[in-house]
Amino acid sequence: xxxxxxxxxxxxxxxxxxxxxxxxxxxxxxxxxxxxxxxxxxxxxxxxxxxxxxxxxxxxxxxxxxxxxxxxxxxxxxxxxxxxxxxxxxxxxxxxxxxxxxxxxxxxxxxxxxxxxxxxxxxxxxxxxxxxxxxxxxxxxxxxxxxxxxxxxxxxxxxxxxxxxxxxxxxxxxxxxxxxxxxxxxxxxxxxxxxxxxxxxxxxxxxxxxxxxxxxxxxxxxxxxxxxxxxxxxxxxxxxxxxxxxxxxxxxxxxxxxxx
Amino acid sequence: xxxxxxxxxxxxxxxxxxxxxxxxxxxxxxxxxxxxxxxxxxxxxxxxxxxxxxxxxxxxxxxxxxxxxxxxxxxxxxxxxxxxxxxxxxxxxxxxxxxxxxxxxxxxxxxxxxxxxxxxxxxxxxxxxxxxxxxxxxxxxxxxxxxxxxxxxxxxxxxxxxxxxxxxxxxxxxxxxxxxxxxxxxxxxxxxxxxxxxxxxxxxxxxxxxxxxxxxxxxxxxxxxxxxxxxxxxxxxxxxxxxxxxxxxxxxxxxxxxxxxxxxxxxxxxxxxxxxxxxxxxxxxxxxxxxxxxxxxxxxxxxxxxxxxxxxxxxxxxxxxxxxxxxxxxxxxxxxxxxxxxxxxxxxxxxxxxxxxx
Amino acid sequence: xxxxxxxxxxxxxxxxxxxxxxxxxxxxxxxxxxxxxxxxxxxxxxxxxxxxxxxxxxxxxxxxxxxxxxxxxxxxxxxxxxxxxxxxxxxxxxxxxxxxxxxxxxxxxxxxxxxxxxxxxxxxxxxxxxxxxxxxxxxxxxxxxxxxxxxxxxxxxxxxxxxxxxxxxxxxxxxxxxxxxxxxxxxxxxxxxxxxxxxxxxxxxxxxxxxxxxxxxxxxxxxxxxxxxxxxxxxxxxxxxxxxxxxxxxxxxxxxxxxxxxxxxxxxxxxxxxxxxxxxxxxxxxxxxxxxxxxxxxxxxxxxxxxxxxxxxxxxxxxxxxxxxxxxxxxxxxxxxx
Numbered sequence: 019x020x021x022x023x024x025x026x027x028x029x030x031x032x033x034x035x036x037x038x039x040x041x042x043x044x045x046x047x048x049x050x051x052x053x054x055x056x057x058x059x060x061x062x063x064x065x066x067x068x069x070x071x072x073x074x075x076x077x078x079x080x081x082x083x084x085x086x087x088x089x090x091x092x093x094x095x096x097x098x099x100x101x102x103x104x105x106x107x108x109x110x111x112x113x114x115x116x117x118x119x120x121x122x123x124x125x126x127x128x129x130x131x132x133x134x135x136x137x138x139x140x141x142x143x144x145x146x147x148x149x150x151x152x153x154x155x156x157x158x159x160x161x162x163x164x165x166x167x168x169x170x171x172x173x174x175x176x177x178x179x180x181x182x183x184x185x186x187x188x189x190x191x192x193x194x195x196x197x198x199x200x201x202x203x204x205x206x207x208x209x210x211x212x213x214x215x216x217x218x219x220x221x222x223x224x225x226x227x228x229x230x231x232x233x234x235x236x237x238x239x240x241x242x243x244x245x246x247x248x249x250x251x252x253x254x255x256x257x258x259x260x261x262x263x264x265x266x267x268x269x270x271x272x273x274x275x276x277x278x
Numbered sequence: 279x280x281x282x283x284x285x286x287x288x289x290x291x292x293x294x295x296x297x298x299x300x301x302x303x304x305x306x307x308x309x310x311x312x313x314x315x316x317x318x319x320x321x322x323x324x325x326x327x328x329x330x331x332x333x334x335x336x337x338x339x340x341x342x343x344x345x346x347x348x349x350x351x352x353x354x355x356x357x358x359x360x361x362x363x364x365x366x367x368x369x370x371x372x373x374x375x376x377x378x379x380x381x382x383x384x385x386x387x388x389x390x391x392x393x394x395x396x397x398x399x400x401x402x403x404x405x406x407x408x409x410x411x412x413x414x415x416x417x418x419x420x421x422x423x424x425x426x427x428x429x430x431x432x433x434x435x436x437x438x439x440x441x442x443x444x445x446x447x448x449x450x451x452x453x454x455x456x457x458x459x460x461x462x463x464x465x466x467x468x469x470x471x472x473x474x475x476x477x478x479x480x481x482x483x484x485x486x487x488x489x490x491x492x493x494x495x496x497x498x499x500x501x502x503x504x505x506x507x508x509x510x511x512x513x514x515x516x517x518x519x520x521x522x523x524x525x526x527x528x529x530x531x532x533x534x535x536x537x538x539x540x541x542x543x544x545x546x547x548x549x550x551x552x553x554x555x556x557x558x559x560x561x562x563x564x565x566x567x568x569x570x571x572x573x574x575x576x577x578x579x580x581x582x583x584x585x586x587x588x589x590x591x592x593x594x595x596x597x598x599x600x601x602x603x604x605x606x607x608x609x610x611x612x613x614x615x616x617x618x619x620x621x622x623x624x625x626x627x628x629x630x631x632x633x634x635x636x
Numbered sequence: 637x638x639x640x641x642x643x644x645x646x647x648x649x650x651x652x653x654x655x656x657x658x659x660x661x662x663x664x665x666x667x668x669x670x671x672x673x674x675x676x677x678x679x680x681x682x683x684x685x686x687x688x689x690x691x692x693x694x695x696x697x698x699x700x701x702x703x704x705x706x707x708x709x710x711x712x713x714x715x716x717x718x719x720x721x722x723x724x725x726x727x728x729x730x731x732x733x734x735x736x737x738x739x740x741x742x743x744x745x746x747x748x749x750x751x752x753x754x755x756x757x758x759x760x761x762x763x764x765x766x767x768x769x770x771x772x773x774x775x776x777x778x779x780x781x782x783x784x785x786x787x788x789x790x791x792x793x794x795x796x797x798x799x800x801x802x803x804x805x806x807x808x809x810x811x812x813x814x815x816x817x818x819x820x821x822x823x824x825x826x827x828x829x830x831x832x833x834x835x836x837x838x839x840x841x842x843x844x845x846x847x848x849x850x851x852x853x854x855x856x857x858x859x860x861x862x863x864x865x866x867x868x869x870x871x872x873x874x875x876x877x878x879x880x881x882x883x884x885x886x887x888x889x890x891x892x893x894x895x896x897x898x899x900x901x902x903x904x905x906x907x908x909x910x911x912x913x914x915x916x917x918x919x920x921x922x923x924x925x926x927x928x929x930x931x932x933x934x935x936x937x938x939x940x941x942x943x944x945x946x947x948x949x950x951x952x953x954x955x956x957x958x959x960x961x962x963x964x965x966x967x968x969x970x971x972x973x974x
């Protein structure tokens with residue numbers, strides 16, 4: 019099967035020392051791909067390039083076989099959504115109005131509303147469990163709810179592909195898992211998800227495919243069980259460790275060695 | 279206006295009702311009810327202030343006579359008051375106020391800076407210096423308003439060149455604006471200090487922004503620019519709204535953040551420059567109008583239409599005060615907008631600090 | 637936007653060396669200010685006057701330049717120090733003494749005085765400008781720092797409000813009264829000329845208090861540079877540091893503005909020069925600013941006196957046209973700020 023989203027020979031960054039160098043990656047439809055790697059390895063840069071936010075120095079990104087630079091920005095946004103790390107909530111906006119902003123790529127100059135907007139927004143609010151908070155101001159929500167409101171916004175965009183840039187940062191552990199379970203549900207419903215995550219255990223637990231990056235290159239790519247090995251973690255993160263199976267899901271867990 | 283009724287399974291209807299929609303043929307626009315109400319109210323107030331401007335004081339046209347005079351059935355004196363004295367001035371005030379309000383709303387939205395306006399990046403100061411140059415160096419050769427327009431254009435060109443990235447980075451724009459404004463202001467102060475007193479007084483009044491002795495050609499100028507800007511404003515309204523959520527998200531939604539920002543800043547500068555060319559640099563309208571509009575409507579987003587209406591109301595009301603209050607006699611309207619704007623800004627700040635917002 | 641980093645220690649030897657160089661530069665600027673004027677004199681003649689061996693005419697000529705030079709030293713030092721304090725406290729490299737509405741306050745007092753009492757000499761306006769500037773600065777400070785979290789935004793907004801309202805008043809009064817307009821338009825350009833010893837003497841006590849406060853808070857500013865929380869964690873009394881520093885800044889700026897009128901960019905630019913030369917330790921920055929400020933202001937004044945002979949350009953115009961291009965150049969060097 020040809021990939022729904024792919025990078026070909028992608029070099030990203032500025033000047034003589036690019037952040038990502040000549041990278042190839044194909045994401046098949048229906049995968050839950052998680053990109054992991056040490057700080058500064060280029061994972062967020064890669065995600066933004068996939069989402070048409072960063073312009074590559076060279077190489078291209080293909081969405082359903084078409085170069086996204088050759089497509090109209092709105093046309094890409096109707097098929098692929100990106101949730102950045104720190105979006106700005108406009109002052110005084112309600113949850114519902116925020117979700118409605120996700121409908122922007124479906125609008126034209128004269129047609130700024132359609133019945134499908136209504137359906138998509140309601141569905142997004144239901145999926146994120148925010149239907150009851152639709153009229154609440156985003157500013158007054160708790161951290162976990164606020165992040166759900168942003169997820170509702172990208173869901174309202176109604177795309178097959180979701181790109182998520184460290185969506186669980188700044189949340190407590192319960193809300194982190196809460197959100198990850200939501201992404202797993204969305205994945206089961208058929209969405210293609212590419213996420214950047216920090217936590218290896220969480221990545222391994224929810225991803226169908228792990229991409230491990232280091233120094234702007236992909237160093238391992240495959241099912242979590244194959245990627246998260248003691249040898250690779252030590253090589254990439256410089257952390258001597260054991261890798262044991264998670265007692266509940268059997269996915270790999272990293273247990274660092276104590277320093278002696 | 280339809281809502282989907284075909285769905286059979288709906289566990290719980292969401293509380294947040296969809297906004298009403300204005301639908302007409304292929305056009306479908308969501309409407310914010312409170313904004314519409316505010317717009318109607320503001321239109322009534324602008325009309326009332328306009329009627330008062332025409333009716334009040336010596337030479338005022340009584341309200342009962344106004345319809346007749348407007349339709350051309352008035353006496354010669356009345357026709358003169360409307361056609362020469364107050365009519366053009368009023369038309370300039372409404373158009374300039376609307377342009378300034380719109381310019382401020384666009385600028386504040388894309389720079390995400392509630393204190394932003396083209397004045398902050400030196401446009402007004404540049405216009406003042408241009409006027410001073412025309413008055414001192416080329417008296418009688420270049421009309422002062424043309425000098426102001428050239429000064430504003432030059433200031434913006436210097437700012438754009440100084441940033442090295444055009445009008446794209448708000449932070450750089452504002453720093454460059456501080457520098458350009460300081461130079462322009464020093465030049466204006468210098469010119470005012472070396473001129474003969476009477477000329478210096480005239481120039482000083484102009485530099486504060488004045489609506490005195492305007493003719494219909496001024497009105498045509500500002501309204502023509504407003505009309506030409508309208509399609510661009512309409513095209514930018516959506517992307518500007520999305521832009522508030524950050525560049526990355528705007529890009530991901532297909533709103534092209536950088537292009538939107540450049541477009542909005544350019545449009546904002548053009549509108550302000552048009553306002554400067556007909557009324558001189560009027561302070562604080564483009565800064566306060568969007569703030570008032572946002573608080574009236576309670577809606578997020580740039581509130582473009584409301585900002586234009588608030589701007590028009592502010593300027594017409596300030597000019598009414600200038601013409602009819604005993605202290606205002608002969609003073610440039612810019613002094614009033616600066617004073618009122620300052621007081622209002624202070625009130626807002628104190629109120630919001632009480633609430634602990636800022 | 638650039639933020640200050642933690643103080644490093646450039647070493648006392650380097651600091652002493654730089655202070656010596658600064659003092660030498662200031663001496664040079666003072667000499668230039670005494671040598672150059674409408675009646676040409678030579679450095680030798682000035683030296684003879686200073687040592688008491690010149691003819692009476694030359695002595696009169698050179699001595700007539702004393703007050704102007706003295707004012708340049710005092711105002712330059714005050715503005716530079718005010719800028720250093722403001723930038724240190726707000727941790728914003730663009731902070732400037734004018735931020736607090738000091739200029740507008742002084743202007744409002746000047747036009748009020750002239751409107752009520754008729755035209756007076758510059759010496760006469762000082763006694764009005766000084767309390768006016770102080771009152772405006774303290775009003776902006778009081779409103780802007782309520783709550784004590786020291787947010788720069790509040791301070792800037794409060795200063796903007798105070799300035800706007802006062803400027804509206806100033807313009808309204810000035811444009812309605814021709815004689816008031818005259819004294820305002822000469823004052824607002826900012827100049828060192830036409831002032832006697834009395835002007836310098838009347839602002840000197842106030843500026844002295846400001847300088848003293850600045851030396852007292854210099855160590856505290858080093859702590860504040862690490863950020864509010866880190867400063868508290870190191871045991872610094874941030875409320876005292878900030879209040880004393882801002883009051884000192886307002887007092888210094890008020891003194892300078894009352895005596896010389898609003899002078900742009902000295903307060904903004906000197907702290908940058910100081911940081912580049914002696915590093916980020918405020919205990920070195922404060923004395924160094926006292927040397928660099930007067931040097932630059934006197935140099936600007938000398939330029940103003942020579943560039944358009946036989947008339948002269950006011951120092952406020954010169955600083956704006958020298959300072960602004962430097963700022964514009966700095967903008968280009970800014971890393972993508974948003």
